[in-house]
Amino acid sequence: IPKTDAKETAKPPDGDKSDEEEKEDRAAQSLLNKLIRNRIVNNTNQVEVLQRDPNSPLYSVKTFEELRLKPQLLQGVYGMGFNRPSKIQETALPMMLAEPPQNLIAQSQSGTGKTAAFVLAMLSHVHPANKWTQCLCISPTYELALQIGKVVEQMGKFYPEVKLAYAIRGNRIEGAIQEQIVIGTPGTMSDWLTKKKLIDPKKIRVFVLDEADVLIGIQGHQDQCIRIQRKLPKDCQMLLFSATFEDTVWQFAERLVPDPNIIRLKREEETLDTIKQYYVLSRNTNDKFNALCNIYGAITIAQAMIFCHTRKTAAKLSKMMAEEGHQVALLSGELTVEQRADIIQRFRDGKEKVLITTNVCARGIDVEQVSVVINFDLPLDKDSNPDNETYLHRIGRTGRFGKRGLAINMVDSEQSMAVLRAIEEHFNKKIVKLDTEDPDEIE
Numbered sequence: 001i002p003k004t005d006a007k008e009t010a011k012p013p014d015g016d017k018s019d020e021e022e023k024e025d026r027a028a029q030s031l032l033n034k035l036i037r038n039r040i041v042n043n044t045n046q047v048e049v050l051q052r053d054p055n056s057p058l059y060s061v062k063t064f065e066e067l068r069l070k071p072q073l074l075q076g077v078y079g080m081g082f083n084r085p086s087k088i089q090e091t092a093l094p095m096m097l098a099e100p101p102q103n104l105i106a107q108s109q110s111g112t113g114k115t116a117a118f119v120l121a122m123l124s125h126v127h128p129a130n131k132w133t134q135c136l137c138i139s140p141t142y143e144l145a146l147q148i149g150k151v152v153e154q155m156g157k158f159y160p161e162v163k164l165a166y167a168i169r170g171n172r173i174e175g176a177i178q179e180q181i182v183i184g185t186p187g188t189m190s191d192w193l194t195k196k197k198l199i200d201p202k203k204i205r206v207f208v209l210d211e212a213d214v215l216i217g218i219q220g221h222q223d224q225c226i227r228i229q230r231k232l233p234k235d236c237q238m239l240l241f242s243a244t245f246e247d248t249v250w251q252f253a254e255r256l257v258p259d260p261n262i263i264r265l266k267r268e269e270e271t272l273d274t275i276k277q278y279y280v281l282s283r284n285t286n287d288k289f290n291a292l293c294n295i296y297g298a299i300t301i302a303q304a305m306i307f308c309h310t311r312k313t314a315a316k317l318s319k320m321m322a323e324e325g326h327q328v329a330l331l332s333g334e335l336t337v338e339q340r341a342d343i344i345q346r347f348r349d350g351k352e353k354v355l356i357t358t359n360v361c362a363r364g365i366d367v368e369q370v371s372v373v374i375n376f377d378l379p380l381d382k383d384s385n386p387d388n389e390t391y392l393h394r395i396g397r398t399g400r401f402g403k404r405g406l407a408i409n410m411v412d413s414e415q416s417m418a419v420l421r422a423i424e425e426h427f428n429k430k431i432v433k434l435d436t437e438d439p440d441e442i443e
C-alpha cells in the first residue's frame, strides 16, 4: 500500500500534551466532526483500489438501485436524503454486498460516507427472523458507538424487525442477546463474547471495526479486538475503516482483516492560491491585541477564526475583546464535546461572527465558510519550529470547492518574524505587510 502523504498522518502532540491526551483528543475530534456534520464531504479524487483478486472485475455503482437492496433499506437510504452513493460508497458498497462476502479495509477522511456504507452492509446481511447476533461493530468510545447506532436506526427505519443492542459499559444484560446487530466498545464486546457468553461468536457473519486510527490509540483496545476477531468464523466478513492511515493502523488492519480488498480515497489537496496573505507587525502581545481591535470591523464583514497557541491566550483574548464590546465566541479544550459542537454549530449558522480557538481544539474541524483566518500566534510544532502543515490546514482551501480567503498573521518578535519568513519561503507565496492604521487596505 502506498505511504500516505504527511497530511493524513497524525500530527505530533501539541506543546506539553502527552501522547495519551492526544489520542483522547482524536476520539473527541471525531465525535465533534460527527456532531456538526450534516452532509457529505465533497471529494473529486479517484479512489485507489487494491483488489484481493486482481483478475476479478471491479464493480462500481452510480445509483443505489444498482445494489439491489431490500426495498425497506432503499427506502431508508432515500429517507435519509441520499440521492446517490458517495465517492467511496461507489466502490465499497458493491464489494461489501458481493456474494460471497469480501473483506475490506477502507480509508478516507471523515465525512466521506464510510459509516453509512457499513451500516448499509450490516443491515443487508442480517436475517431478521434469526433472533441472535449476526453483526458486531466495534467503535473506540461509547459516544461514537451511539452515533453509529443512530445511523442504524435511521437507515433501518423501515426495517423494524432488525434490532440493535449496545455493548457498552454499564449496559447489563441477562441471558443471550437476541438483537441482530450489536455495536460496542472493545472491552465490553469482548466480555459479552467470552466471559459472559451473551453472544455466540460462531454465528457472527459481519465484523466491523470503525475508526481504527482512533481505536489503536487507546490502551488495550488492539488486543481486545484481536481476541474478538480470533473467535469469529473463518468466513465471517471483516470490514475495517479509518480516517487516516499511518503505519501503525496499517499493521493493525493487516492482522485483523485477512485477504482484504483495499480502498483509499486521498483528501482533496489544499492550496494557498486563492488566499491573500498578510502580516501585521506589533511590538508585543498587548500591541497585537490593539492591532486586532483595529481590524475587527474589517474582518467581521465576513466570518473570522482566530487561532492562539495556548488556551490561556485564547481565553485572555476573548475576554479582552468582549470588554471592548466585540462579540466573540471561544472554543476551548475545557468545554465538553457537546458544548464545543454547539459553539461550532452557532458559528456555522452565522450566529457568531468571530471564533477564537486553539490549535489543538480546532484541529480536524473544517468550517468551510470561514473567509478570514487570523493567526494571533503563528503555528509551531512541538519542537517550536514553523508548522507549515498546520498553516496550510488553517488557511488553505481545497482547489475545487474553495472560496477566496484572507489570512492575517500577527508578528510580535524577531522569532515570530523568522517563523513567518520560513512559512513564506516554504510555500513560495508572498505574505504582505498590512498597516492596521489603515484597515481599508484589506480587500
Ligand code: ADP
Pocket: 037, 038, 039, 040, 041, 080, 081, 082, 083, 084, 085, 086, 089, 108, 109, 110, 111, 112, 113, 114, 115, 116, 117
Ligand atoms: P464517515 O463515516 O466517513 O465520517 P458518514 O457516513 O458519517 O461519513 O457520512 C458523513 C455525512 O454524509 C453524514 O451526514 C451522512 O448522513 C452523509 N452521507 C453519507 N452518505 C451519503 C450519500 N450517499 N449521500 C448524501 N449524504 C450522505
